[in-house]
Amino acid sequence: MTPGGHFRGRTAIAIEALLENLPEDDAEKAVLTARARVYAQECGCAMGGSFLAAALAMTLIYVVITRDLSVRTCIASIALIFVASVLGKVTGIWLAWVKLVLLRRSLARRQVGMRQRVLVH
Numbered sequence: 001m002t003p004g005g006h007f008r009g010r011t012a013i014a015i016e017a018l019l020e021n022l023p024e025d026d027a028e029k030a031v032l033t034a035r036a037r038v039y040a041q042e043c044g045c046a047m048g049g050s051f052l053a054a055a056l057a058m059t060l061i062y063v064v065i066t067r068d069l070s071v072r073t074c075i076a077s078i079a080l081i082f083v084a085s086v087l088g089k090v091t092g093i094w095l096a097w098v099k100l101v102l103l104r105r106s107l108a109r110r111q112v113g114m115r116q117r118v119l120v121h
Helices: 006-020 029-041 045-066 071-117
Strands: none
Touching: 006 029, 006 071, 029 071, 045 071
């Protein structure tokens, strides 16, 4: 698994260790491993693109409604589009990190549940 950032890297390493502790015959192990890999490699580009498209649409709607194509409007539009794209990228990375944390928590609870089922006397 390739960690994406410092915090996601530590979380991805913890998830990798938890996945290694799952039994090889576990039916969900491959699915969970694939999900963890996707979350760890998420770069935020899709969310950034969505925010970019929304900002472009808002800018076009504003220009069409107000019919204002001044230099000030163009500069404000460019700034809005840039800020929206960066905000979307950061949001995408943050959501991927949240998904990794939730996956780690789920795997940790699952591992505790597996330990409690084994009764050794």
